[in-house]
Amino acid sequence: MSKNLSIVNKDLKEERDKINFNVEEFTNWFYGGAEKVKEKKYIENYFLSDKDLNLELDTSYLSYKDKYEEAVRRSIVVYKKLYKLHNEMGGTHEDFVKIMENLRFTMGAINPEGNPFVLHFSMFALTIMNMTNDEQKAEWLPRIFNCNILGTYAQTELGHGTYIQRLETTATYDPKTKEFTLNSPTLTSYKWWPGNLGHTVDHAIVMAQLYSQGKCHGIQPFIVQLRDSETHKPLPGIDIGDIGNKVGFQTVNNGFLGFKNVKVPYKNMLMKNSKLLEDGTFIKPKNAKLNYGTMVIIRVHMIIDAACRIAKATTIALRYSLVRRQSPINPNEIEPKIIEHITQQNKIFPGIAKAVVFKCMADYLTKLHLSITQEGNTGNLARMPELHALSCCLKAVCTNEDAKTVEVCRLSCGGHGFLRSAGLDDVYRNSTAAQTYEGENTVMLLQAARFLIKSFNEARNGGSLTEGVKYLFDFIGRNGKREIFDNSINGILRAIQAAAAGRTYIAWKHIEDDKRHNSIEVATNLAGVHLTKAAELHGYVCLLQVGIEEIEKIIRNVSPALGLVFKNILELFAVDLILNKIGDVIQHVDISNEDIEKLEKQMETLFKFFRTSAIGVVDGFDFSDPIIDSTLGSYDGNVYENLINAARKSPLNQEDVNRTFHLYIKPFMKSNL
Ligand SMILES: CCCCC/C=C/C/C=C\C/C=C\CC/C=C/C(=O)SCCNC(=O)CCNC(=O)[C@H](O)C(C)(C)COP(=O)(O)OP(=O)(O)OC[C@H]1O[C@@H](n2cnc3c(N)ncnc32)[C@H](O)[C@@H]1OP(=O)(O)O
Numbered sequence: 001m002s003k004n005l006s007i008v009n010k011d012l013k014e015e016r017d018k019i020n021f022n023v024e025e026f027t028n029w030f031y032g033g034a035e036k037v038k039e040k041k042y043i044e045n046y047f048l049s050d051k052d053l054n055l056e057l058d059t060s061y062l063s064y065k066d067k068y069e070e071a072v073r074r075s076i077v078v079y080k081k082l083y084k085l086h087n088e089m090g091g092t093h094e095d096f097v098k099i100m101e102n103l104r105f106t107m108g109a110i111n112p113e114g115n116p117f118v119l120h121f122s123m124f125a126l127t128i129m130n131m132t133n134d135e136q137k138a139e140w141l142p143r144i145f146n147c148n149i150l151g152t153y154a155q156t157e158l159g160h161g162t163y164i165q166r167l168e169t170t171a172t173y174d175p176k177t178k179e180f181t182l183n184s185p186t187l188t189s190y191k192w193w194p195g196n197l198g199h200t201v202d203h204a205i206v207m208a209q210l211y212s213q214g215k216c217h218g219i220q221p222f223i224v225q226l227r228d229s230e231t232h233k234p235l236p237g238i239d240i241g242d243i244g245n246k247v248g249f250q251t252v253n254n255g256f257l258g259f260k261n262v263k264v265p266y267k268n269m270l271m272k273n274s275k276l277l278e279d280g281t282f283i284k285p286k287n288a289k290l291n292y293g294t295m296v297i298i299r300v301h302m303i304i305d306a307a308c309r310i311a312k313a314t315t316i317a318l319r320y321s322l323v324r325r326q327s328p329i330n331p332n333e334i335e336p337k338i339i340e341h342i343t344q345q346n347k348i349f350p351g352i353a354k355a356v357v358f359k360c361m362a363d364y365l366t367k368l369h370l371s372i373t374q375e376g377n378t379g380n381l382a383r384m385p386e387l388h389a390l391s392c393c394l395k396a397v398c399t400n401e402d403a404k405t406v407e408v409c410r411l412s413c414g415g416h417g418f419l420r421s422a423g424l425d426d427v428y429r430n431s432t433a434a435q436t437y438e439g440e441n442t443v444m445l446l447q448a449a450r451f452l453i454k455s456f457n458e459a460r461n462g463g464s465l466t467e468g469v470k471y472l473f474d475f476i477g478r479n480g481k482r483e484i485f486d487n488s489i490n491g492i493l494r495a496i497q498a499a500a501a502g503r504t505y506i507a508w509k510h511i512e513d514d515k516r517h518n519s520i521e522v523a524t525n526l527a528g529v530h531l532t533k534a535a536e537l538h539g540y541v542c543l544l545q546v547g548i549e550e551i552e553k554i555i556r557n558v559s560p561a562l563g564l565v566f567k568n569i570l571e572l573f574a575v576d577l578i579l580n581k582i583g584d585v586i587q588h589v590d591i592s593n594e595d596i597e598k599l600e601k602q603m604e605t606l607f608k609f610f611r612t613s614a615i616g617v618v619d620g621f622d623f624s625d626p627i628i629d630s631t632l633g634s635y636d637g638n639v640y641e642n643l644i645n646a647a648r649k650s651p652l653n654q655e656d657v658n659r660t661f662h663l664y665i666k667p668f669m670k671s672n673l
């Protein structure tokens with residue numbers, strides 16, 4: 001960790017002196033090994049030490065346009081260095097991936113309001129890598145990786161983001177000219193939202209309804225050039241621009257795009273899945289949802305992003321809570337560190353546990369995605385629905401928890417948490433954006449619920465279930481009897497499983513009852529609230545189940561002292577979860593008031609143990625000061641010095657008297673109204 005060289009606040013030093021495990025060992029786990037930590041530090045320092053970035057400039061005070069221009073300038077500095085480093089490292093694909101993984105953190109520090117090139121290296125490149133045939137790969141990939149072209153992923157339209165079957169952009173094929181003609185037939189068919197589209201990129205993957213031989217063949221991806229390679233002027237027929245100010249992501253350059261008779265060559269339709277013969281004959285893919293593959297990959301990646309945002313927010317909140325003193329607990333004693341207030345522990349400690357469990361889930365899901373993709377490459381698509389359901393469910397649950405936790409961290413910093421310099425606002429804005437992009441979270445939960453209902457029917461009919469939903473058998477096997485609660489970690493898991501299965505049953509029954517008077521679709525809509533609750537509970541089941549399995553493995557491989565910390569973290573996650581979901585649990589589990597009181601007591605005991613480890617864990621997340629970028633969360637804990645120094649940098653403080661005094665205030669004060 002690049003630690004601040006200033007003297008560490010004595011309260012924080014005292015906390016660190018009490019840490020009873022090896023923080024570095026935790027860091028090595030979080031980043032996947034000592035070698036990876038070394039790489040991360042090297043890469044971080046390699047980029048952040050570059051004076052050309054001019055990181056001294058606080059971009060939050062700039063205008064909208066200046067912010068964008070500075071973000072582009074900084075990104076180019078970074079990407080030039082990226083290619084230099086890539087060559088130095090050996091220039092392999094793995095080297096590139098290593099740098100990009102580490103840039104995830106570094107880019108946030110360089111462009112706190114978003115990266116105007118993020119889609120090029122993510123959704124644009126991934127779609128071309130995964131949805132093209134060999135010829136197309138050979139044509140496009142070198143140009144993408146050399147940045148000779150810059151691209152984005154243009155799917156969402158003004159009228160439709162969720163129900164992508166109804167996208168309106170058309171691509172009509174003419175076998176005589178071997179070209180597609182792209183059109184935006186209505187205002188609502190304008191592309192709207194794609195990141196980096198407004199003024200940055202010159203190409204896009206455009207999702208459009210394919211028309212050939214007089215028939216519509218559904219949405220297909222096309223590579224479309226939007227701007228001239230020399231002048232960057234929009235090409236004929238292209239109406240393009242920035243969508244304007246947003247809640248966050250100010251420098252991501254989200255854009256709009258309309259087409260009027262834009263010609264695209266035959267070879268630009270991505271042909272790995274669906275195929276169009278030159279004469280216009282359409283050949284269906286093995287599974288129509290293969291064209292949704294890029295969204296699945298990104299949803300999987302979003303779990304680690306959520307874990308990192310929570311890790312960052314809890315690092316800020318905890319460090320601040322260990323140096324901030326307020327309100328004596330015993331009237332005659334000195335004011336304690338605010339972390340001594342148990343409510344403050346309740347705000348921050350479960351968040352730290354979530355970061356760890358989400359990281360376990362991200363690792364698990366990444367491996368699952370890899371194995372299901374490998375199966376897919378051999379033509380076996382059987383597990384695609386399972387992966388889709390799981391990635392939708394966890395994308396929703398983890399980003400919802402993320403936004404909630406980051407906001408609680410902000411509240412836990414009191415007034416100072418509301419300052420931009422506290423560093424929580426950009427984290428929150430990114431968290432809340434993630435609840436919407438890549439599939440709105442309610443919609444994602446409903447997709448997961450479809451899988452749950454199908455699995456429930458399968459279980460009722462004695463069919464087979466995938467591993468993650470086998471708990472539905474237990475529910476059906478109990479035949480209406482409630483699960484008996486036992487206060488162990490596996491007992492908590494069984495209780496959450498019973499709640500998830502019970503809620504799935506309620507939703508299923510709701511649909512079955514309504515089906516008598518309504519279509520299945522209407523009945524499903526009427527059961528929507530139950531369905532989303534069931535999917536959410538299922539997400540928690542997955543998190544706890546994977547958390548238990550992964551943490552048991554970790555405990556076997558780390559020192560006993562760190563093992564105890566992991567055990568503590570897992571229990572914190574589990575007890576916090578069951579207490580938060582107690583209403584659902586009571587409905588389906590035989591749990592007494594005494595059991596609940598015991599859980600509440602257990603939480604207090606867990607807090608007591610975690611009180612000494614917490615600072616070690618957040619230090620172990622290893623966010624360097626430039627990455628944490630927070631007056632309240634810096635390693636040295638000198639929050640008051642940081643706050644006043646940051647305030648002094650406000651543009652208003654660069655002069656004693658602002659011109660508005662003479663222009664408006666003084667005349668107003670002298671006017672006697
Ligand atoms: C501190 C460090 C922090 C670092 C953080 C870093 C920062 C982050 C930085 C940047 C982020 C930057 C940019 C964000 C970019 C954002 C991009 C986007 O948002 S792109 C647009 C995304 N759009 C969506 O996600 C659309 C959501 N809608 C859908 O996915 C589908 O329309 C929906 C809802 C799934 C429905 O599809 P539809 O075709 O209508 O399906 P049906 O209802 O007919 O049928 C559903 C059946 O299809 C199955 N299905 C659906 N999808 C899949 C799939 N992908 N795989 C397999 N199967 C699928 C589904 O299960 C149904 O099957 P059954 O009928 O039940 O059998």
Ligand SMILES: Cc1cc2nc3c(=O)[nH]c(=O)nc-3n(C[C@H](O)[C@H](O)[C@H](O)COP(=O)(O)OP(=O)(O)OC[C@H]3O[C@@H](n4cnc5c(N)ncnc54)[C@H](O)[C@@H]3O)c2cc1C
Pocket residue numbers: 119153154155156159160161162163192193194195249254433436437438439440442443446
């Ligand atoms: C920051 C950001 C970046 C983005 N980047 C990109 C990008 O790079 N490329 C791109 O193509 N798109 C991008 N998007 C678009 C994004 O993917 C969509 O906004 C998102 O998928 C939600 O779709 P929508 O806007 O149509 O919402 P809507 O579907 O209109 O949602 C509005 C409300 O209707 C509800 N609703 C809709 N359908 C259902 C249903 N079936 N059942 C129950 N409730 C329903 C939703 O739950 C929600 O409450 C971005 C969006 C944001 C905010």
